[in-house]
Amino acid sequence: MPLVGERVRLREVRPEDFPLLVSIRNDVDTQGWSRTLPPDYTLEMIEKRYGGRDFEYRRDSAMFMIETIDDDLTIGSISYTELVDRMEATIGIAVLSEHWGLGASGEACQLLLRFLFVELGLRVVRLWTQSGNVRAVRSAEKLGFTVAVRHREAIFKGGGYFDNLVMDLLREEWYALHPDLEDHLVDHFR
Amino acid sequence: MAQLRHPEMRGLIEGDRGRVMPSTRLAELLEEWQKDPHGSTSVIETDGQVAGHVRMGWWWDALTPWLDVVITPERRRGGLATEAARRSLAHLFESTPAHVVHASTPGWNAGGLAFADRIGFERAGVMRRTGIRDGRYTDTVHFELMRSRWEQAHAAGR
Numbered sequence: 001m002p003l004v005g006e007r008v009r010l011r012e013v014r015p016e017d018f019p020l021l022v023s024i025r026n027d028v029d030t031q032g033w034s035r036t037l038p039p040d041y042t043l044e045m046i047e048k049r050y051g052g053r054d055f056e057y058r059r060d061s062a063m064f065m066i067e068t069i070d071d072d073l074t075i076g077s078i079s080y081t082e083l084v085d086r087m088e089a090t091i092g093i094a095v096l097s098e099h100w101g102l103g104a105s106g107e108a109c110q111l112l113l114r115f116l117f118v119e120l121g122l123r124v125v126r127l128w129t130q131s132g133n134v135r136a137v138r139s140a141e142k143l144g145f146t147v148a149v150r151h152r153e154a155i156f157k158g159g160g161y162f163d164n165l166v167m168d169l170l171r172e173e174w175y176a177l178h179p180d181l182e183d184h185l186v187d188h189f190r
Numbered sequence: 191m192a193q194l195r196h197p198e199m200r201g202l203i204e205g206d207r208g209r210v211m212p213s214t215r216l217a218e219l220l221e222e223w224q225k226d227p228h229g230s231t232s233v234i235e236t237d238g239q240v241a242g243h244v245r246m247g248w249w250w251d252a253l254t255p256w257l258d259v260v261i262t263p264e265r266r267r268g269g270l271a272t273e274a275a276r277r278s279l280a281h282l283f284e285s286t287p288a289h290v291v292h293a294s295t296p297g298w299n300a301g302g303l304a305f306a307d308r309i310g311f312e313r314a315g316v317m318r319r320t321g322i323r324d325g326r327y328t329d330t331v332h333f334e335l336m337r338s339r340w341e342q343a344h345a346a347g348r
Contacts, residue, residue: 034250034251035250035251035253087319087322088319088320123319123327124318124319148315148316148317148318149314149315149316149317149332150314150315151254151290151292151314151332151334152290152314152334152336153289153290154251154253154254154289154290154292154334156253156289161289164254166315166317168317168318170318170319188325189322189325189327190327
């Protein structure tokens, strides 16, 4: 199953992506969802983090670059972490702001969700965001996620408090939104 | 260590996800807790015997530390958890920049849920399918205690 949609494809991280990953990491406005980190990450740090990975069969995380199909532009990255085999994972996405609102992020998330539910057989996928990021919350809701936990005033960013939101999407909820797909995973635990 | 190996502790040890942990992993965990520079682990002792442990952590953000109180099954209902939690909360709110303290417990842990309510925590939500227990998915209930609420209760001599 190639991770290719109509507008974007997901592909592995390559050394030429490192400068883009540095700029995403160092954008105080958009980096992450929680505690602000100093925007002083260097190319060497990013190289060390993503360039020195070993081949492994047991994996609990993965990271892809998001590339546009029309013009082969690399516009951001998408990842899953904290994978618990056949159970759950947490996803995260970072896209350059000039590519927001064009549907690329939504499609990238759909490609990753399809991989996580159809190929990895997960029962639930989570994501973390914050109440100040209205666009992210709306996009997640469009994908089928609902707010599971709201930690009030748990994030201080841009001089103010925001709520920390944990959103989740159950396997059957995702399949219900994709009637063209049939789920053959036997679920003993519902 | 014996306390952590107790069969009824399964699902209550941070990171065990409801699964049996090998002794070697438990030993490593204890060592990690002791060495953690962004948290604190204390043993709860009564009558010279270990009755549980209390952990606090602020690795991600000193504004939002978390609290975990675990009492050995035989020592529950003796007020130990309440005293440990009250002392820990006083430490977090009086000696650290904590704005809100977080806690969580599995949805099946009726005693833990009631305890969190009693201590003054409010429910922040439920994370679905965080594990499997007795042939069913289990959830995790998340709690929060805002500084303002703690100060109010404290002023009222709660």
